[in-house]
Amino acid sequence: MNAPRVVVAATRPAVCHLGHRINSTSTKSPFLRPVRHLHTQAPRSSQAAAFAEAVVEAERPLSASSNPALSFPCLDAVEIRTQTLSRRSRSQAGPEPSYTTGQHQTFRSKDPLLLDWGGILPEFDVAYETWGTLNADKSNAILLHTGLSASSHAHSTVTNPKPGWWERFIGPSCPLDTDKYFVICTNVVGGCYGSTGPSSVDPANGQRYATRFPILTMEDMVRAQFRLLDNMGIERLYASVGSSMGGMQSLAAGAMEPERVGRIVSVSGCARSHPYSIAMRHTQRQVLMMDPAWARGFYYSSVPPHTGMKLAREIATVTYRSGPEWEQRFGRRRADPSRPPALCPDFLIETYLDHAGEKWCLEYDANSLLYVSKAMDLFDLGAEHRSRVAGLRQQNAHKLKDYGKGATTPDEEAA
Template sequence: MSLPCRIVAGVRGAIPRPSPTRISRFGATITTREPSNQVSRHIHHQTRRQAQSAVQAQPQPEPAVPESTNPALSFPCLDAVESRSASLSRRSLSGPEPSYTSGKHLDFHSKQPLLLDWGGILAEFNIAYETWGTLNQDKSNAILLHTGLSASSHAHSTETNTKPGWWEKFIGPGKPLDTDKYHVICTNVVGGCYGSTGPSSIDPANGQRYATRFPILTMEDMVRAQFRLLDNLGIQKLYASVGSSMGGMQSLAAGTLFSDRVGRIVSISGCARSHPYSIAMRHTQRQVLMMDPNWARGFYYDGIPPHGGMKLAREIATVTYRSGPEWEQRFGRRRADPSRPPALCPDFLIETYLDHAGEKWCLEYDPNSLLYVSKAMDLFDLGQEHRTRITKVRQENSGKLQAFMDGKTLAESANADLCNLTLPEQPYEEKEQAVDEATASEAARDLLGATEPPADLVAGLKPLANTPALVMGVASDILFPAWQQREIATTLKRAGNRNVTHIELGEEMSLFGHDTFLLDLENVGGAVKRFLG
């Protein structure tokens, strides 16, 4: 109102005489008139109250907070992750980042659909591959080289891609895979991201990336796709199927699926069925990746890839790839910079090594490919019971494949929900099981490879009864422990195979753990060369 404003301005003489005030109360109208001195006191008190309220409304300075006894720690490792996200955010505006590639390679494109073990269908698919050496006239000298989880087809340098390959020292004239004798073929697996069809590929049905619409895979699915390539190349029978780690699993799968088309098998640091420890480690890697907000349930291709989750997944994997003895010699308890105070970010040399391994790799491999390919490893089991179940599932889905070829959509075909997972209503709880001492002792001996292999596994490897096999393991390997290769060798022998060569490298021969197959040219390479002849 104007009246208090005039008082605040100090123009007292300009105060008008108050007019009668009409107050409505309980339906009656009462007219009142305040004496002029009362009006003056009323205005004075009202103004003082407003002034006090104005003072109270002004922001008061907060009381000073005493400084902490210690300063806050810095986190350069997190700063680096945030900086990378910001950089990728800017780059993603011009298209999907990054581009997963391994350089120039050959391509085989199959327009015939591929029915997968768990009911998925690839309407068509691509296989990236590279070759070394010359295929002879009757095409009998071909070796199919299977890769590890994240490797590309680039096992050795070529004229069109001179970058050293992941098995560079093992392939070439006079080398373990002697290109003067053999025609070596290496593929990127289906589900990968180095040229073969995988989650980052375009779905021909809708022109969009598959992402997590890509179907669940198995090792056998990957092998069937590889043999489509061999059919296209006119190779009826392989001289040998060779692989390490996941490739060692695939090599065995190739022999069981196509026993009449594989002349020899080499399985290095692999297994005939995945075991709980390796499944648990791969599960952990998938979980840290899927918990990265940038993963976006697999649909991240036009935005920021989940590089943080990938970095952590790779660090976990690296822990399983090498061994304690090697790290003891290589790093010990040394810190990167002993002159500085300890930090929560990488501080010990082993921590900086893991950090570097994750940082270097987090944008080199498609995160969704890691999920799908690692899950395929978990599902691997050459036991007869599992093979029988999968064969039945494939038979049930044969009509689904035919319906697809007849032009029907997936939703219109039978068993369209086969790949959907429903979690149990009650969470898993450990149940006590009565185990007698004899059973416990038997289980302990089994871990040491001292007992007979399971009859189920012996039955599952029967197709390999007449296939010469080299099985190699490394004592320092914690991801695929040496007892798992002993299990393969013993099982093959019990299945009737009289030509099994089993070699186990003790820690005195190799401290490199699971990665020994990549590094030990003398022991691993020498054994392969002798076996192939």
């Protein structure tokens, strides 16, 4: 059978993020502060004392300083959100928001899934939604792959009328014409919108996976999607379609299952991640992991790392537009030229990034961002990389057999 036809849409170049210095208003050297281990929170008494000291310092008479202290409304907003989430953590609801909105269908695979880097998912869920009608010979199915943080809700449905993230592209007479095609969209494994991910419960111990969740790849996500297709009785796709990270998945599907994919449409995708992209996603992960509230991934019973998520989103947003577009949309205009400059968001572009971070920081699970973005970094359809991973899968094939014998973990048999 012929290999799938490929349509690839180019993406615009990203622009580098320019950091800026933050000047401390304290006269004490930061190098003289007590050493504190990462991912551990200072005792509440210490935090309270530090806050009280800061308030006293800020409220000293003007005669004690040449200039008044600046205000920091951006930090006030972060502190208020932390206090609100802390109060929620003491309630039955808990602090972790519910990321899934509206109705979707769920496919559950009871068969374990071996991942490329040796991890095992004993069982897993795939959240999905569909539009259109599957024809009698099941030959009109289109699998739509999502970007990093998207849910399966690509278009509104009867049970979830909220507009989807590709609302204009799906429907009668649209590019994905539901009068002709049966469109399926899933939330990727590793995500947090209904599919199994770090925030899911590990059936081995009844606790959330957190950072016990195994490293996964684009190909692992596609394998889980093909389990869903198998369950639907769909042997061959009319097309595999995706944008951004979804473009990576659409290419991976064609490379992994060429006999089952008729066409490939990759919009702003790539065959392997560029070092610049890896560097930008690394920076996002670093600012998130350095948020003490991340707690090495075990934050589900406390305040989530919303500050790190906010900053990570701001960094990501910088890469979503080109330099000329930033210039055209914002230039060097300030939000309020009548006010003195401030260290908090002041230029229009700063307020835009700040809003993007604020809007998103509690809409997606922090651990899912870490795992899914890492999967993007690992993506490489080059022959050398694929051969190496195939060798790893062969070495780890015994884990599925071991797991089937009743071991709690694949390595327990060797113990």
